[in-house]
Amino acid sequence: MPLSRKQIAWRAAQDLGDGVYVNLGIGLPTLVADVLPENREIVLQSENGVLGVGPAPGDNEIDLDLVNAGKQPVTLLKGGSYVHHTDSFLMIRGQHLDLALLGAFEVAENGDLANWTTDDPKFPPGVGGAMDLAAGAKEVRVLVEHTTRDGTPRLRKKCGYPLTAMQVVKRIYTDLAVIDVTDDGFVVREMVDDIDFDALQAKTEAKLTKAPDLKPLKAPAL
């Protein structure tokens, strides 16, 4: 069975080592905060100047001066700190974050990322911190559903939507697979049980390669 959005987040979270500094993009990546592995200190950065974002506050603890990039109330972990925007983006652009976990509309087999606009004529585009994060973190990984609702592949030969950054994505977590972006294109590391490789390929525009040690992609019920 395909992973739920929360399970995709869970799978991405498993790869976060103790002590890593991570920025979670808006949308699917935000769910990672709720499924962090226990017994590891993982420092979440929020682009608006919060380092060490903690869990959502209880109703009595809400402080509207303490929000995340999505403007939702958060808390601060012991050991966390506040910086101003310019310093926050110094962290982001200067490769001080070990990892940015981002959402995407499309990822190309060369690692190109498109996640900021679909050129919807009804709405002006917004970019936020997406381009800074994509260009600046030590490593970029993407959490995304393998296809759109109507089945169009999101893992492409080339991105159709406007790019956020070129050749930055190193790993993709989808509801069907964990895929690395290598010099030889997409390499499937893990795959859910109830789909075969050809079926996965059929849902992917770019060519997939099977990793020699291909593993099942499993997640607990969440």
Add this chain to the structure above:
Amino acid sequence: MPLSRKQIAWRAAQDLGDGVYVNLGIGLPTLVADVLPENREIVLQSENGVLGVGPAPGDNEIDLDLVNAGKQPVTLLKGGSYVHHTDSFLMIRGQHLDLALLGAFEVAENGDLANWTTDDPKFPPGVGGAMDLAAGAKEVRVLVEHTTRDGTPRLRKKCGYPLTAMQVVKRIYTDLAVIDVTDDGFVVREMVDDIDFDALQAKTEAKLTKAPDLKPLKAPAL
């Protein structure tokens, strides 16, 4: 009688209005701190990240972590603050200081300033914050003896020593005169009583113009 060094500093200090932010260069300008007008709040900035430098500490108050640009122990005024070097030079370079009072080897009639090296072959040059201050303060004024000890003019048609910055000096306080640097060159605003204008000109390489309201340059015994 020519002004003493302390009197030159006193004269420069008289022009500091209430509430100005000022950086004092090393050497003669440093003396300004000791002769500030009373009843004005003048905020001295030190390039090493001290805003609101206070008087020298008493013997029991010395903290070697609180020093000025010359690495002498200082104190901090109430209302003062500490910033790191990069922010300190943001203040300096970004025209946030109303005034830099600097020493000089030479000043040219177009405002060029030479105050960092005499190309002494015995010693490697140092520049410190001189170029940042000269290029970055809202206004640069110079405190300098009118001639060298052997009588060579320091107010020149063109600087002979390597430049610190081009066309930045607006006013010069010497032991003999207060001189503005204008589009028409040096204009004498004040002059000590016991020298006549021709004698002052003889001690100056560039042409001097007499201000219409030329005044006597006087300072109290200090």
Add this chain to the structure above:
Amino acid sequence: MIDKRVRSLAEAVDGIKDGAVILAAGFGGAGSPEALYNALLEQGATDLTIVNNNAGTGRTGLAGLMDAGRVRKIICSYPRSSGSVVFEELYRANKLELELVPQGILSERMRCAAAGLGGFWSPTGVGTRLADGKEEREIDGRRYVLEKPLNGDVALLKADRGDRWGNLTYNKSARNFNPTMAQAAALSVVQVRQFVELGDIDPEHIVTPGIFIDRMVEVPA
């Protein structure tokens, strides 16, 4: 004596001219000087350029200025958000110019102006539509685009505590754009939750030194 405190919001925004570039602090509601935005509406300046991360929500504050036709141009990273109805109306009616800037570059361009620099080479946005028309160069094997300083005529800011010299502290993530905007404007105006005596803020804890502030007005939370 240095005393940057003023007694009213009207005095705080006095003299802001038509055509001014306003650095408008805040990230959502956090650190957003709503009282100053509303006072600026009262004051009447028009043809404004607003620099903010977003483009206002609801019909007050920044959105109120826009709704009253006072804003010619918005420079921001993310105009559309839940409640950005005024922006969307004006944008569709072609009554508002939009300059879209990546969030970190927005902040860095203001810092660049504050630091007296002429521009910087940035890796953000290289190869994307937002780099169109920007000078590009390769430095040590990496591609960069040239970004220009962005300075304001006025910064409108919100802080937590402030003393008469203009020294400021902020509350949590309400810090956001405030310290950099304070440095990047010719006139920096701040609404503070609480005036305190000079010396009450430990010099080690001052986030914005008073040199960057021109006027302060107390607006209790």
Add this chain to the structure above:
Amino acid sequence: MIDKRVRSLAEAVDGIKDGAVILAAGFGGAGSPEALYNALLEQGATDLTIVNNNAGTGRTGLAGLMDAGRVRKIICSYPRSSGSVVFEELYRANKLELELVPQGILSERMRCAAAGLGGFWSPTGVGTRLADGKEEREIDGRRYVLEKPLNGDVALLKADRGDRWGNLTYNKSARNFNPTMAQAAALSVVQVRQFVELGDIDPEHIVTPGIFIDRMVEVPA
């Protein structure tokens, strides 16, 4: 668990390689990590490039490294000061390369590296000998020279208090180059006067967040 504390000075400077670029904090004695400099001498790395505002005084600390022939090059703003005897000897004997950088540009170039930028246009030094060989351009009627990022392999730092995440505070003007150098090096090592428990430093008062720090050693004053 994040714990950047190490137990000895030897551990703090372990692995620093020959040829490393060392960002050496301090302005005179203030904020200068003398214990780390002396530990680096013990450790033995050589062919070093030292970035500091000055060029050492006396025969210990940075001057000790220079005196022992470990330093190939100094990048600083003001090499000569009272007591810079070792520097002067080596310089005259042509045994030390000197790169002279205006003080604010020294700091800004490190910040530039820390911020992931490719360079910046600076008004400092335009038309002077220190701009020789630098690319120049006029922007909006003012002349600027291109300055490049300056990053370090290692930063050696001194702070006042530090917790196990590496969050730091400084004492008065001992702050100086420390926060920027911490950001600009691949490995940032700090001697702190006092280790404190996580949470003991108010998050509003942290000057250097732990993300910029790799190793900390306690060296009581």
